[in-house]
Amino acid sequence: MNIAVCAKRVPLSGGRWVLTPDGTEIDTSGAAMGFTVSPHEECAAEAAVQLVEQFGGSSTVISLGTSEAEEQVRGLLAVGVDRGVIVETDGREWDPQATAAALADQVRIGTPDGAYDLVILGTEAADTAGYQVGIRMAHALGWPVLTNVKGLSITDGVARCERAVGSHREVYEVTLPAVITVKDGINIPRYPSVPGRIKARKKPVDVVPGERPEPLLEKVRLELAAEDQRSAEILGTGVEAVPALVEIFKNIGVI
Amino acid sequence: MLLVLLDHDRGVLDPTSLQALTAALALDADVDVLLVGAAGHHVVPELAAYGAGTVHVAVADSLTDYAPVAAARAVLDLVDRLSPTAVLATGTPRGNEVLAHVAAFLDLPMAADCVSVTPGVGGHDVVRNRWGGNLLETARVHADLLLATFAPHAVRAEQADGTTTVVEFAVPLSEADTAVRVLDRVGEGAVGVGLAEARVIVSGGRGVGGPEGFGVLEDLAELLDGAIGCSRVVTSNGWRPHNEQVGQTGTKVAPDLYIACGISGATQHIAGCRTSKTIIAINTDKDAPIMGYAHYAVIGDLHTILPALVAATRAAKE
Ligand SMILES: Cc1cc2nc3c(=O)[nH]c(=O)nc-3n(C[C@H](O)[C@H](O)[C@H](O)COP(=O)(O)OP(=O)(O)OC[C@H]3O[C@@H](n4cnc5c(N)ncnc54)[C@H](O)[C@@H]3O)c2cc1C
Numbered sequence: 001m002n003i004a005v006c007a008k009r010v011p012l013s014g015g016r017w018v019l020t021p022d023g024t025e026i027d028t029s030g031a032a033m034g035f036t037v038s039p040h041e042e043c044a045a046e047a048a049v050q051l052v053e054q055f056g057g058s059s060t061v062i063s064l065g066t067s068e069a070e071e072q073v074r075g076l077l078a079v080g081v082d083r084g085v086i087v088e089t090d091g092r093e094w095d096p097q098a099t100a101a102a103l104a105d106q107v108r109i110g111t112p113d114g115a116y117d118l119v120i121l122g123t124e125a126a127d128t129a130g131y132q133v134g135i136r137m138a139h140a141l142g143w144p145v146l147t148n149v150k151g152l153s154i155t156d157g158v159a160r161c162e163r164a165v166g167s168h169r170e171v172y173e174v175t176l177p178a179v180i181t182v183k184d185g186i187n188i189p190r191y192p193s194v195p196g197r198i199k200a201r202k203k204p205v206d207v208v209p210g211e212r213p214e215p216l217l218e219k220v221r222l223e224l225a226a227e228d229q230r231s232a233e234i235l236g237t238g239v240e241a242v243p244a245l246v247e248i249f250k251n252i253g254v255i
Numbered sequence: 256m257l258l259v260l261l262d263h264d265r266g267v268l269d270p271t272s273l274q275a276l277t278a279a280l281a282l283d284a285d286v287d288v289l290l291v292g293a294a295g296h297h298v299v300p301e302l303a304a305y306g307a308g309t310v311h312v313a314v315a316d317s318l319t320d321y322a323p324v325a326a327a328r329a330v331l332d333l334v335d336r337l338s339p340t341a342v343l344a345t346g347t348p349r350g351n352e353v354l355a356h357v358a359a360f361l362d363l364p365m366a367a368d369c370v371s372v373t374p375g376v377g378g379h380d381v382v383r384n385r386w387g388g389n390l391l392e393t394a395r396v397h398a399d400l401l402l403a404t405f406a407p408h409a410v411r412a413e414q415a416d417g418t419t420t421v422v423e424f425a426v427p428l429s430e431a432d433t434a435v436r437v438l439d440r441v442g443e444g445a446v447g448v449g450l451a452e453a454r455v456i457v458s459g460g461r462g463v464g465g466p467e468g469f470g471v472l473e474d475l476a477e478l479l480d481g482a483i484g485c486s487r488v489v490t491s492n493g494w495r496p497h498n499e500q501v502g503q504t505g506t507k508v509a510p511d512l513y514i515a516c517g518i519s520g521a522t523q524h525i526a527g528c529r530t531s532k533t534i535i536a537i538n539t540d541k542d543a544p545i546m547g548y549a550h551y552a553v554i555g556d557l558h559t560i561l562p563a564l565v566a567a568t569r570a571a572k573e
């Protein structure tokens with residue numbers, strides 16, 4: 001089974017977000033700033049690695065972003081994905097329609113091991129949360145798709161998928177080849193081992209150029225959510241603060 | 256005219272559907288509602304109390320339960336016949352999913368999770384959530400037909416007068432349209448339902464140190480009639496189940512009291528608990544980011560503070 005995982009490099013700050021002076025980007029120049037992929041996509045990669053362990057074949061991570069996305073691609077190779085493809089951009093954002101089209105093109109090309117049977121994505125990207133790239137890819141490929149998946153097992157080319165609705169889980173079946181978008185909690189992604197990291201350095205990562213169309217969903221500006229500019233009232237240090245806590249419990253009526 | 260797709264599960268309305276209806280009626284007096292599946296008839300009286308005008312109920316023999324592509328076909332059918340200026344949906348998993356199918360069929364842009372929507376001529380303005388609501392994006396949608404979903408809880412549902420008319424219509428479906436559909440329902444949900452409804456949440460992070468460390472949090476939660484929450488570090492270490500995770504990729508909660516024990520306060524965690532009425536942080540680090548979100552804080556080791564707090568709370572209750 002050949003599986004593609006789509007994952008996006010996104011900034012991660014230790015504390016609050018800071019925006020660039022023109023208010024159109026997150027300022028990623030700060031010292032506390034790192035980069036990561038969404039937990040949903042870590043889970044997508046873990047699911048792909050587990051399925052290849054079960055059925056054989058190979059897994060490929062496809063990422064549309066700047067050449068720096070290699071850091072996140074190698075990170076996923078370190079947990080067992082076999083190879084990577086970066087669709088390289090100039091750093092400007094692509095809208096979900098353009099992103100899906102470019103990712104679907106890579107899926108159509110296939111892998112050295114043959115055509116893809118399954119594409120796994122996150123349900124929504126960490127930063128832009130468009131809730132659509134997987135569905136658009138499926139339409140472009142003519143494949144069935146299911147989103148929000150929190151349980152996945154495959155038998156005889158049919159994916160049995162579960163998703164959570166209120167107090168129960170719904171069961172669906174999706175026939176491969178298919179696109180599935182998953183949610184954090186579908187599995188517990190493994191941490192990269194030292195040998196895993198060493199192997200990842202030698203795994204192939206192809207870089208192909210991306211051609212950005214004008215966005216139809218066009219970002220105009222960003223702003224920080226208005227609330228929570230608090231500074232906590234410090235009740236004390238250690239157990240001496242316990243009576244004050246109990247007082248608060250009484251005041252807000254929880255005891 | 257605006258078309259609003261509302262979310263119901265076997266005739267039980269998702270509460271955010273009423274919010275979406277209120278939000279749509281604030282934009283335009285002329286709003287048609289779409290419910291997919293014959294079970295949709297059950298929710299019409301509820302919608303009538305919230306000002307729904309024409310309610311279209313899409314039916315088909317093969318439409319026995321939720322099927323995302325079939326629902327998208329029902330939307331396309333109405334778009335063809337009614338030519339709305341916008342199709343809006345509630346931003347539930349189903350609402351986002353069906354509208355994304357519609358967007359893919361029509362090859363049009365779609366804006367999900369909007370806190371405000373301003374339909375225009377030849378283009379539309381929206382404000383939408385990024386990073387779980389920590390950032391807001393103002394965006395322009397370049398299309399004649401606007402496709403957008405409303406962020407849950409961005410507006411409060413309000414009752415309204417009006418005359419409600421129900422129009423049932425048969426939606427033509429191929430076999431492929433219902434190939435992906437709900438086949439069965441099993442066991443426990445993975446959404447923290449207990450968590451989403453709890454008035455008090457005692458939440459633990461990496462500082463709790465391991466699964467055993469949660470014992471004292473459970474004691475406190477029991478005394479306060481609350482539930483246990485946790486950070487992603489806790490679930491990714493397997494200390495607690497994922498349905499207890501609070502945050503951007505976990506459950507969003509809004510209890511009266513949220514006690515964050517050994518949680519640093521990463522924005523992705525805060526995205527899930529920012530609207531709690533009172534937040535208390537217990538943390539060894541007085542400079543942890545959580546101090547910028549909490550109302551009250553105690554600086555120190557949770558392993559000594561929590562046992563003392565449990566004893567004092569028990570005593571206070573007696
Ligand atoms: C897209 C995305 C989505 C995410 N979604 C979520 C999500 O849904 N939920 C979530 O929680 N995270 C989420 N994360 C992860 C998030 O960024 C943080 O990594 C995580 O919240 C940190 O968990 P923590 O606070 O338990 O651990 P840490 O950040 O390591 O903090 C531990 C804290 O415990 C304190 N501490 C240590 N020992 C003690 C002690 N003995 N007594 C008292 N205090 C002590 C420390 O001072 C520190 O402040 C997401 C990340 C990304 C990129």
Ligand SMILES: Nc1ncnc2c1ncn2[C@@H]1O[C@H](COP(=O)(O)O)[C@@H](O)[C@H]1O
Nearest residue numbers: 006007064121122124125130131132133
């Ligand atoms: N630039 C990108 N590169 C790779 N995968 C992406 C990219 N953007 C989105 N995706 C994938 O599509 C999913 C949904 O994205 P979205 O529809 O934009 O919220 C993400 O969780 C990723 O798996």
